[in-house]
Amino acid sequence: MLDDQAIRRALMRIAHEIVETTADPARLYLVAIPNGGVPLGRVLVENLASLTGQDVPLGILDTTLYRDDLSIRGSRPRLRRTEMPSSVDGRVVVLVEDVVNTGRTIRAGMDALMDFGRPSHVRVVALVDRGHRELPIKIDYVGKNIPTQPGDKVVFRAARLDAGTPLAAAAEVGEMQIVVRGGGAS
Amino acid sequence: MIGRDILGIEDLSRDDIELILETAERMQEIGNREVKKVPTLRGRTLINLFFEPSTRTQTSFEIAGKRLAADVVNFSVSGSSVTKRETLLDTAKTLDAMDPDAVVVRHKVAGVPHRLAEVLEAPVINAGDGAHEHPSQALLDMLTVKEQKGRIEGLTVTIVGDIAHSRVARSNIYGFTRLGAEVRVAGPPTMLPSAIESLGVKAYTNLREAIEGADVVMALRIQMERLEGACFPSVREYAATFGLDREKLRFAKEDAIVMHPGPVNRGVELAHELADHRPSVILDQVRNGVALRMALLYLVAGRPPKGAPREGAR
Numbered sequence: 001m002l003d004d005q006a007i008r009r010a011l012m013r014i015a016h017e018i019v020e021t022t023a024d025p026a027r028l029y030l031v032a033i034p035n036g037g038v039p040l041g042r043v044l045v046e047n048l049a050s051l052t053g054q055d056v057p058l059g060i061l062d063t064t065l066y067r068d069d070l071s072i073r074g075s076r077p078r079l080r081r082t083e084m085p086s087s088v089d090g091r092v093v094v095l096v097e098d099v100v101n102t103g104r105t106i107r108a109g110m111d112a113l114m115d116f117g118r119p120s121h122v123r124v125v126a127l128v129d130r131g132h133r134e135l136p137i138k139i140d141y142v143g144k145n146i147p148t149q150p151g152d153k154v155v156f157r158a159a160r161l162d163a164g165t166p167l168a169a170a171a172e173v174g175e176m177q178i179v180v181r182g183g184g185a186s
Numbered sequence: 187m188i189g190r191d192i193l194g195i196e197d198l199s200r201d202d203i204e205l206i207l208e209t210a211e212r213m214q215e216i217g218n219r220e221v222k223k224v225p226t227l228r229g230r231t232l233i234n235l236f237f238e239p240s241t242r243t244q245t246s247f248e249i250a251g252k253r254l255a256a257d258v259v260n261f262s263v264s265g266s267s268v269t270k271r272e273t274l275l276d277t278a279k280t281l282d283a284m285d286p287d288a289v290v291v292r293h294k295v296a297g298v299p300h301r302l303a304e305v306l307e308a309p310v311i312n313a314g315d316g317a318h319e320h321p322s323q324a325l326l327d328m329l330t331v332k333e334q335k336g337r338i339e340g341l342t343v344t345i346v347g348d349i350a351h352s353r354v355a356r357s358n359i360y361g362f363t364r365l366g367a368e369v370r371v372a373g374p375p376t377m378l379p380s381a382i383e384s385l386g387v388k389a390y391t392n393l394r395e396a397i398e399g400a401d402v403v404m405a406l407r408i409q410m411e412r413l414e415g416a417c418f419p420s421v422r423e424y425a426a427t428f429g430l431d432r433e434k435l436r437f438a439k440e441d442a443i444v445m446h447p448g449p450v451n452r453g454v455e456l457a458h459e460l461a462d463h464r465p466s467v468i469l470d471q472v473r474n475g476v477a478l479r480m481a482l483l484y485l486v487a488g489r490p491p492k493g494a495p496r497e498g499a500r
Contacts (some may be wrong), residue, residue, distance in 0.1 A: 065224040065226040070226060074490060075187075078205070078209070081215075
């Protein structure tokens with residue numbers, strides 16, 4: 001559905017859009033939601049550095065402990081890494097997610113973010129927007145809108161993607177792709 | 187798959203232990219935040235039911251519950267109905283009727299948490315039962331070793347002290363052997379049960395041999411009032427033979443760490459000079475205890491009962 005080249009093109013366009021719509025790019029702070037957001041975030045900060053000449057901080061924020069469905073699930077989801085290198089106070093925080101559908105993960109991500117301080121703005125990047133929103137959540141930067149049926153699966157894959165890899169580890173982002181499975185894919 | 191209750195390490199598979207340790211590693215980050223609280227167990231109630239006093243373990247569970255936003259109620263033996271001759275089961279059932287989402291139990295008799303788990307609706311976490319098991323202590327010990335050494339498999343872990351009466355020793359023996367470490371136990375013959383080697387450990391009455399080449403040396407607390415005269419002639423003699431100091435530690439690996447479940451009898455099982463600084467990691471154990479207990483509460487507390495309606499795809 002989306003190959004590595006298309007994803008990298010989308011991420012460069014999104015980086016341009018972020019720079020255009022941010023009054024002070026020095027206040028940018030990218031926060032990736034694992035697992036998929038992490039390689040996307042790594043590519044985006046590289047793109048932003050090449051466009052602005054500035055290093056943009058990247059954090060990882062696991063939203064699992066903030067989910068709204070923990071009390072109705074039989075099993076407990078595995079926790080992912082959280083790593084927030086500096087304060088988000090006064091920063092323009094951009095949450096980076098691979099696939100947004102219901103909006104519930106972004107809601108959890110915003111709650112989690114507020115526990116780390118008071119950003120001046122919060123914006124959202126989604127590589128794919130499926131559109132079946134259950135909460136009033138708006139995506140600011142979209143890679144591609146993919147219309148789907150609620151039962152479909154849209155999966156982001158990245159080679160060498162490891163949820164346990166700390167940010168400091170120099171990990172090259174391997175080949176990425178978006179795969180759509182199910183009857184509703186067009 | 188971790189069951190409803192956490193009663194002992196003996197019941198846990200290697201995968202279970204690894205999931206608990208990984209979850210605890212993720213929980214550690216919360217302890218480093220300015221605001222040390224997440225909303226995960228909001229509206230959930232945790233009861234600490236301690237029939238035997240233990241300020242440390244109880245406080246650790248209390249902080250763990252509060253960091254996950256649970257309401258924590260401490261029910262300890264002093265000032266409780268136990269003095270009114272209420273039976274154990276009546277006490278437990280009364281508390282259960284208040285609908286807690288988890289009950290943490292400490293009792294001086296082995297098997298009490300297991301009996302309570304049979305009758306209570308809420309999941310039970312064993313916080314120490316007699317000389318049987320102390321699972322959360324062993325898990326925080328494993329977490330600390332993994333943090334300090336980067337692994338557990340292939341390490342040599344020596345446990346020194348009253349192996350026969352120690353629930354900490356028993357739980358650690360199950361845990362460390364299950365994760366592939368070599369476990370040795372050492373102490374006076376009166377403190378080494380004859381069948382201990384059937385648990386897959388090597389028993390030593392010579393401390394130097396037991397420590398030789400060890401990566402981890404764990405000293406156990408000696409219950410002086412209870413054991414002096416019964417298991418060893420005098421505290422001074424125990425300290426001279428089995429008390430850890432820098433001199434005896436020379437036989438361990440150069441980068442060996444020293445652990446102790448606390449509280450330390452300084453100058454008995456552990457020399458003053460070892461209690462406060464590296465290679466001792468005693469305060470890391472305490473800090474890790476909170477993250478580890480958060481992991482246990484996350485994994486068992488407030489899960490819906492079997493057969494409750496499930497949500498579909500997220």
